[in-house]
Amino acid sequence: MTVKALRVLEQCDTVVGYNTYVDLIADLLEGKEVHANGMRQEVARCLHAVELALQGRHVAVVSSGDAGVYGMAGVILEALIQRGAVKKVPVEIVPGVTAATAAAAALGAPLMHDFAVISLSDLLTPWELILKRIDHAAQSDMIIAIYNPKSQKRVQQIMEVQEHLLRYCRPDTPVGIVRNAGRAGEEKRLSTLADFTSEPIDMFTTVIIGNSQTFVHGEWLITPRGYVW
């Protein structure tokens, strides 16, 4: 968490968020009004936050990682537009540490070169478009940070991504897998493109696929920036 996010949480009187994320900051919420709800209730949550703000409350909407990366930032702005409240409610987006860079830090330094951030969640995005992005990122030798690689119901997509990546990348391309990046209980594993889908992967996991230059040294995953030593 950033110093700025901490300060904003201290100053607000009302907190709105997804249950799991609100629970993560329970110790910071004493004396505040908390509105938490479940998964797939993003739209209702943001419309509710806008109503609370229109009632004069000082509301913080919490999101995990960076609110602007597949998070609540865009949904809140769209909720304000839908509600005709853009000019009535001042909004500030507070950036954070997104899972790609939190996972990268746990693994060493895999994101030292150009990279793509791609979510495998096909709830809101056609699967063909997701695969197309995987193909193009791999064809141009970008490192790839994969968000939402798997959920309880969605287990096949990561296998299909692996099959696509193997068309362009060496089977021994290093892959890093981080669960709970930057949180309590952080776990990391190193694998290869040929093998990584046999590792435990779930919705709390971020997967980083190296590019052609990425290497493993001891416990570290490193993509060299290109300096001459």
Added chain:
Amino acid sequence: MTVKALRVLEQCDTVVGYNTYVDLIADLLEGKEVHANGMRQEVARCLHAVELALQGRHVAVVSSGDAGVYGMAGVILEALIQRGAVKKVPVEIVPGVTAATAAAAALGAPLMHDFAVISLSDLLTPWELILKRIDHAAQSDMIIAIYNPKSQKRVQQIMEVQEHLLRYCRPDTPVGIVRNAGRAGEEKRLSTLADFTSEPIDMFTTVIIGNSQTFVHGEWLITPRGYVW
């Protein structure tokens, strides 16, 4: 800055970094030994940090944004390998807020969908590879965050990128330009793919090129996540 980074800075006794970034945190460095040097001295800086650590000092190497994104994280790990010091010096990489997400927060919520992070600095990367990545990112409709868009000597590259992007994207594709993202003196501008190169852009600027869905509403740049309202 994250709470974790602040704590690490408090606990170290020695700070190593690029002049400009060390100056940004001058108020946190009282009583510490500071080793700052100039641009393009990254390798020397990191080897020096390793020597100081081998002498028993508790060293913090500072980097702007996120150290793992084109920053010092990889160079430090490579310096430890070169010096044969991997098992002698414990290292922790502290993730931060990278320019892409800091700039996105200033602009609204442009990174709500899959995106590529691409640096235009061709000091360490062949220009053809950079352009290839721009082409592939645009062809698969990813949002693109451009780092190092321009420097005093390197002014043509951004024009060439614009020319390439116009092959795949609408001329009115929204573009956000942020200078000093997340720092004092932050400035932002909105433009379009056809026009953005006429805006002031320098080495402290991050440029975000929207995808086919990105829109401008008032002062905000928003890429919808895809929720139905």
